[in-house]
Amino acid sequence: YSMCGTLDKCKYTLKADALTDGVLDDRTVQIFERDFLGAHIQQGIINPNHIKLIASLKYDGVSVEEEVAGSKVIFACTRGDTSNNEASDLTPALSGMKFPRASNIQKGNPIGIKFELIITDYNLKRIARDYGKTYANPRNAVIGLTGGLDARKYRDYLTPIPLESSLNLPRMQELELLNNSYTRGIDMRSTLLVGTYVEVLYKLKQFVLEAERLRPYMGFQYDGVVVEYTDPYLREKLGKRNSIPEYAIAIKFPPMRRD
Numbered sequence: 050y051s052m053c054g055t056l057d058k059c060k061y062t063l064k065a066d067a068l069t070d071g072v073l074d075d076r077t078v079q080i081f082e083r084d085f086l087g088a089h090i091q092q093g094i095i096n097p098n099h100i101k102l103i104a105s106l107k108y109d110g111v112s113v114e115e116e117v118a119g120s121k122v123i124f125a126c127t128r129g130d131t132s133n134n135e136a137s138d139l140t141p142a143l144s145g146m147k148f149p150r151a152s153n154i155q156k157g158n159p160i161g162i163k164f165e166l167i168i169t170d171y172n173l174k175r176i177a178r179d180y181g182k183t184y185a186n187p188r189n190a191v192i193g194l195t196g197g198l199d200a201r202k203y204r205d206y207l208t209p210i211p212l213e214s215s216l217n218l219p220r221m222q223e224l225e226l227l228n229n230s231y232t233r234g235i236d237m238r239s240t241l242l243v244g245t246y247v248e249v250l251y252k253l254k255q256f257v258l259e260a261e262r263l264r265p266y267m268g269f270q271y272d273g274v275v276v277e278y279t280d281p282y283l284r285e286k287l288g289k290r291n292s293i294p295e296y297a298i299a300i301k302f303p304p305m306r307r308d
Contacts, residue, residue, distance in 0.1 A: 062253060089287075100246060104257075104274055115163075146233075162213070163214070167270065169268055
């Protein structure tokens with residue numbers, strides 16, 4: 050599926066951050082300001098005086114593509130091995146999952162929606178209480194719960210976060226529709242950043258800092274921030290490389306440490 054795929058990743062938001070750690074000149078270390086935004090300005094792809102970006106949380110789970118008819122899942126698969134066009138069928142586990150907020154949407158032709166399938170801290174405790182299942186981390190829990198022959202009985206312990214769809218809509222409108230109709234408790238949390246080169250970098254840095262600071266208190270796991278262009282022309286021009294979007298990148302957080 051065209052929506053399946055991962056993201057390129059960078060370790061730092063600003064060149065100043067990398068300079069502080071003494072790795073600014075290390076070209077193996079990806080920096081958002083230098084290797085994404087700055088590179089596109091140098092290539093003449095974007096206007097540094099007017100930039101529009103979306104920053105969103107990078108949820109830490111398993112990527113799943115689903116076909117949804119009205120409010121009900123009718124097909125689901127993992128991202129799998131995109132280089133060989135192979136994926137794992139999760140339909141037996143996830144078919145029939147309903148999105149109550151989409152109950153007014155007519156079935157019609159199914160639409161494709163890419164979700165990040167996560168498990169909240171609360172449901173992780175419920176799984177331990179109800180089935181005696183414990184996992185090293187929430188992502189391992191999602192993999193474990195969806196990988197067995199009895200996966201269907203754990204379906205409602207999982208939370209799908211909508212990321213994108215097969216609908217041909219402007220990106221902000223698409224996100225609004227997905228959040229309004231295809232969520233089950235947790236929205237795709239994002240913000241629009243508009244301004245000059247300096248302004249959007251400042252706003253992005255604040256978003257990244259706040260998102261990282263709030264990680265221990267959110268009740269679910271995320272491991273970074275995804276940044277993408279909103280302009281459909283830019284998204285089409287940059288396109289994808291082996292299913293990896295060139296119009297988006299992830300800024301990764303350091304691993305959380307347990308006290």
